[in-house]
Amino acid sequence: MNPPNGFDVSRRGVVLGTAATGAVSALGVSPVYAQAATPASAASVSAPVTARVSVTVNGEARALELDTRTTLLDALREHLHLTGSKKGCDHGQCGACTVIVDGRRINSCLSLAVMHEGASVTTIEGLGGPDNLHPLQAAFVKHDGYQCGYCTPGQICSAVAMLDEVKAGLPSHVSDDLLAAPELDGAELRERMSGNICRCGAYSNIAEAITEVAGRKA
Amino acid sequence: MKPFTFERAASPAEAAAAAARTPGSKFIAGGTNLLDLMKLQIETPAHLIDVNGLGLDAIDLIPEGGLRIGALVRNTDLAADERVRRDYGVLSRALLSGASGQLRNKATTAGNLLQRTRCPYFYDTAQPCNKRQPGSGCSALGGFSRQHAVMGVSDACIATHPSDMAVAMRVLDAKVETVRPDGNKRSVPIAEFHTLPGDTPQVENTLAPGELITAVTLPPPVGGTQIYRKVRDRASYAFALVSVAAIVQRDGSGRVALGGVAHKPWRVEAAEAELPNGPKAAAEKLLAGARTTPDNAYKIPLVERTLGAVLAKARG
Numbered sequence: 114m115n116p117p118n119g120f121d122v123s124r125r126g127v128v129l130g131t132a133a134t135g136a137v138s139a140l141g142v143s144p145v146y147a148q149a150a151t152p153a154s155a156a157s158v159s160a161p162v163t164a165r166v167s168v169t170v171n172g173e174a175r176a177l178e179l180d181t182r183t184t185l186l187d188a189l190r191e192h193l194h195l196t197g198s199k200k201g202c203d204h205g206q207c208g209a210c211t212v213i214v215d216g217r218r219i220n221s222c223l224s225l226a227v228m229h230e231g232a233s234v235t236t237i238e239g240l241g242g243p244d245n246l247h248p249l250q251a252a253f254v255k256h257d258g259y260q261c262g263y264c265t266p267g268q269i270c271s272a273v274a275m276l277d278e279v280k281a282g283l284p285s286h287v288s289d290d291l292l293a294a295p296e297l298d299g300a301e302l303r304e305r306m307s308g309n310i311c312r313c314g315a316y317s318n319i320a321e322a323i324t325e326v327a328g329r330k331a
Numbered sequence: 332m333k334p335f336t337f338e339r340a341a342s343p344a345e346a347a348a349a350a351a352r353t354p355g356s357k358f359i360a361g362g363t364n365l366l367d368l369m370k371l372q373i374e375t376p377a378h379l380i381d382v383n384g385l386g387l388d389a390i391d392l393i394p395e396g397g398l399r400i401g402a403l404v405r406n407t408d409l410a411a412d413e414r415v416r417r418d419y420g421v422l423s424r425a426l427l428s429g430a431s432g433q434l435r436n437k438a439t440t441a442g443n444l445l446q447r448t449r450c451p452y453f454y455d456t457a458q459p460c461n462k463r464q465p466g467s468g469c470s471a472l473g474g475f476s477r478q479h480a481v482m483g484v485s486d487a488c489i490a491t492h493p494s495d496m497a498v499a500m501r502v503l504d505a506k507v508e509t510v511r512p513d514g515n516k517r518s519v520p521i522a523e524f525h526t527l528p529g530d531t532p533q534v535e536n537t538l539a540p541g542e543l544i545t546a547v548t549l550p551p552p553v554g555g556t557q558i559y560r561k562v563r564d565r566a567s568y569a570f571a572l573v574s575v576a577a578i579v580q581r582d583g584s585g586r587v588a589l590g591g592v593a594h595k596p597w598r599v600e601a602a603e604a605e606l607p608n609g610p611k612a613a614a615e616k617l618l619a620g621a622r623t624t625p626d627n628a629y630k631i632p633l634v635e636r637t638l639g640a641v642l643a644k645a646r647g
């Protein structure tokens with residue numbers, strides 16, 4: 114199949130977006146794409162576009178058909194009903210949406226779900242539940258690492274991945290020696306957790322909870 | 332967000348070609364700046380080209396010396412690379428001073444270079460802004476301009492480039508490697524990569540439409556004491572008001588670039604001859620021709636003092 118511009122489809126990247134209004138080929142070459150290649154057409158897409166994505170969430174394989182605009186956060190909350198991950202600012206500034214993707218903490222609000230094909234996502238629900246708390250979840254309860262609790266899932270997911278970063282020897286802004294193995298003192302902990310804001314200001318208790326688990330791990 | 336179609340590019344050249352033939356298309360890497368702006372409809376691409384799967388995520392030694400950093404290398408991985416920590420400490424330091432752990436895990440080398448200004452009027456779609464909407468006026472001139480530029484400004488725009496990483500790249504004389512839609516490749520010195528606002532503040536760099544960044548190269552290590560000092564409103568997780576990237580040699584000679592003062596990392600090679608004469612002499616040359624507002628005039632003495640602190644630290 115050759116679209117109007119004469120490019121060979123098989124040699125191009127796969128177009129995943131499919132306009133809700135049109136039929137698609139097996140490779141998902143969208144009519145919108147072909148239309149966009151016509152110089153006269155305006156550079157906008159009027160109808161929502163959907164695409165399929167397969168991800169593993171908390172160990173379970175999930176296949177979704179989503180509007181391409183769906184963030185990973187909205188996919189988790191609105192489509193998979195995993196509402197532990199929170200929407201705070203929705204602009205990567207507060208950290209309430211932090212989840213762990215392929216072992217790394219990210220802001221799920223600033224990431225498109227369709228960009229996570231084949232990824233493995235861990236949310237607060239995947240770390241542990243009421244009957245089998247993750248050590249960090251238990252420590253937050255013990256040290257009262259919250260007041261309203263809204264930032265807590267993000268704080269805990271962030272802390273789990275952060276402890277792995279320390280173990281892997283990643284330096285931080287406050288590390289004196291870039292080449293030395295970092296030690297998680299108070300300044301290091303605060304710097305490394307600065308992407309998680311707590312409006313209630315439970316920081317001292319959050320720091321105590323993380324410090325306890327870090328100590329136990331070391 | 333406006334609806335958009337989405338594709339995963341298969342190779343760098345094909346990504347560039349796809350961008351050139353698809354009106355309204357944009358590359359997406361980490362997405363941490365583009366998606367932020369799309370949510371506010373400041374960016375409204377009709378088509379996104381995901382460049383994450385292009386294999387541009389390695390850091391390789393260049394046989395003649397230096398490093399080639401793939402465009403998709405994450406800020407976290409670049410800052411943590413053993414060779415970067417050892418030989419290009421100013422780059423590790425600059426990266427680690429930016430954003431948060433979560434964001435650096437996603438943010439890429441190319442995306443970081445191309446991140447857009449944090450001018451509050453650029454973000455506020457209810458306000459005139461020449462960068463967002465050419466010809467509409469600049470709200471920062473005569474408005475709240477505490478964060479804004481003092482060097483290389485124009486009557487059309489006084490925005491700063493917000494990247495920390497780019498300031499370190501500038502002091503290291505990095506080069507930006509690209510591939511164009513016609514398949515041609517080129518390598519642009521970082522000094523010629525970002526542009527000043529002039530009459531066209533919507534133009535921020537010298538990339539052609541559809542041109543894809545494939546890598547950033549660093550020349551062989553130059554040694555010296557490497558320092559990145561960032562002054563900001565909070566101790567962490569805030570953009571620079573002023574920053575200084577410096578490489579100082581034992582004899583007091585060195586290089587310095589500034590962040591937070593211009594539409595691009597600010598380096599004046601002539602100022603570097605003054606470094607052995609102290610921060611006042613060097614800052615005077617660096618900031619010659621400065622144009623301030625009542626809100627941001629503080630940046631002039633702040634640059635001199637920050638440079639003073641950096642030079643003192645370099646002396647040990």
Ligand SMILES: Cc1cc2nc3c(=O)[nH]c(=O)nc-3n(C[C@H](O)[C@H](O)[C@H](O)COP(=O)(O)OP(=O)(O)OC[C@H]3O[C@@H](n4cnc5c(N)ncnc54)[C@H](O)[C@@H]3O)c2cc1C
Binds near residue numbers: 365367434440441444
């Ligand atoms: C809350 C917050 C705080 C932050 N604080 C700081 C800070 O203190 N210091 C700092 O320096 N930065 C900071 N940042 C900005 C952050 O560093 C950038 O968002 C990030 O580096 C952008 O990289 P990305 O890969 O996510 O880019 P994307 O968002 O994917 O892309 C950005 C732009 O680059 C283009 N692009 C991407 N890859 C390529 C390529 N290979 N070739 C051509 N074009 C390409 C895209 O089309 C887009 O226009 C902060 C961001 C947030 C949200």
Ligand code: SF4
Binds near residue numbers: 460461462468470
């Ligand atoms: S300084 Fe530049 S970005 Fe800010 S309002 Fe003026 S034109 Fe827009």
